[in-house]
Amino acid sequence: MATFDMIVVGSGGGPDETNLSGYLLKPREAAWNDGIIALEAGSGLGALRHIMKRDPNIFGERPTDANPTSFTPLTVYSNVKCFLLTHAHLDHISSLVMAAGTLGGARKRIYGSTQTLRDLETVFSGRVWPKLATYDENNPLLQLVYHALHADGKYKVIFPNISVRFMTVNHGMSDSGQYDGACFFIRHDPTNHEFIFFGDVEPDSISAEPKNIAVWRAAAPKIPHDISTIFIECSYQTGRPEAELWGHLSPVHLVQELVTLATEAHKSRSGSRPRKKQRKNSTSPDALHGALQGVKVYIIHCKEQFSTERPINHVIGDQCRELLAPHQLGVELLTADQGMKIVI
Numbered sequence: 001m002a003t004f005d006m007i008v009v010g011s012g013g014g015p016d017e018t019n020l021s022g023y024l025l026k027p028r029e030a031a032w033n034d035g036i037i038a039l040e041a042g043s044g045l046g047a048l049r050h051i052m053k054r055d056p057n058i059f060g061e062r063p064t065d066a067n068p069t070s071f072t073p074l075t076v077y078s079n080v081k082c083f084l085l086t087h088a089h090l091d092h093i094s095s096l097v098m099a100a101g102t103l104g105g106a107r108k109r110i111y112g113s114t115q116t117l118r119d120l121e122t123v124f125s126g127r128v129w130p131k132l133a134t135y136d137e138n139n140p141l142l143q144l145v146y147h148a149l150h151a152d153g154k155y156k157v158i159f160p161n162i163s164v165r166f167m168t169v170n171h172g173m174s175d176s177g178q179y180d181g182a183c184f185f186i187r188h189d190p191t192n193h194e195f196i197f198f199g200d201v202e203p204d205s206i207s208a209e210p211k212n213i214a215v216w217r218a219a220a221p222k223i224p225h226d227i228s229t230i231f232i233e234c235s236y237q238t239g240r241p242e243a244e245l246w247g248h249l250s251p252v253h254l255v256q257e258l259v260t261l262a263t264e265a266h267k268s269r270s271g272s273r274p275r276k277k278q279r280k281n282s283t284s285p286d287a288l289h290g291a292l293q294g295v296k297v298y299i300i301h302c303k304e305q306f307s308t309e310r311p312i313n314h315v316i317g318d319q320c321r322e323l324l325a326p327h328q329l330g331v332e333l334l335t336a337d338q339g340m341k342i343v344i
């Protein structure tokens, strides 16, 4: 069942500033000019301009007399009703900052954790950039309104027919301690169909306080019927030393995380079956075969090396697939490429 349309404005994790995390989203049954969710805001107007040059019909058919709406990057971003941000690192917010003074259309909410919004305030401070956002919903002078999301286990409506559950994950350390990232469960309310979107995340295997396991446990009972798509980062190639992950995944960790999800999905299914003789090790590798059948995982946020002939996300995608194959989880591993239209 397809319930969302997504356009990948950018899917890289830097340092290539022309391809940074930025995704446009809408419910399948609505039109792009009914309103758009900007999921992350690394790349924006400039990247979209290049995408639309290559693919002028990416938002639908050419304008006709009956439907004279023609999309430009600016009209697309004017149609954005809200920004949904996992954290305030520059590769996730830079296009929002650059365009904040020029976006047309209705007022736009910026959804993120309390900390993410506080971090953004330090940019919109009047020093790094003018103060272009406010917490005051009624301020007539500012178009961008901060709106905090809380990791309270609840789904919050952020757009007609779309709700979001926010969970905190670990994204490495900063001088002040653990740096929080976020994971969103994005739900199409009329059908209860959801997908999971991770911002930057470190592996549970090296976390002092693992948090991904809670995401996998929340997801497991819904797989694959209600949750069949996951976006997760894999910033680095195979061979990256763990001490240099800086709060990110490499292929071996991505595979570990997916095996954990498969284990939870298997447990959740066997828990609901009538009790047979309990096997000693119910999560032996064989038991996980096919545990993620029907699930698509999109790899995002690969860090450009400027050294590979092929796109870095394809190189990393192949590395992940090779490591994942022996587990036979049944999951389909894909890459989200800039300019791609994804039906979820």
Ligand SMILES: [Zn+2]
Pocket: 013, 089, 091, 092, 200, 301
């Ligand atoms: Zn990032």
Ligand SMILES: [Zn+2]
Pocket: 087, 089, 171, 200
């Ligand atoms: Zn980050």
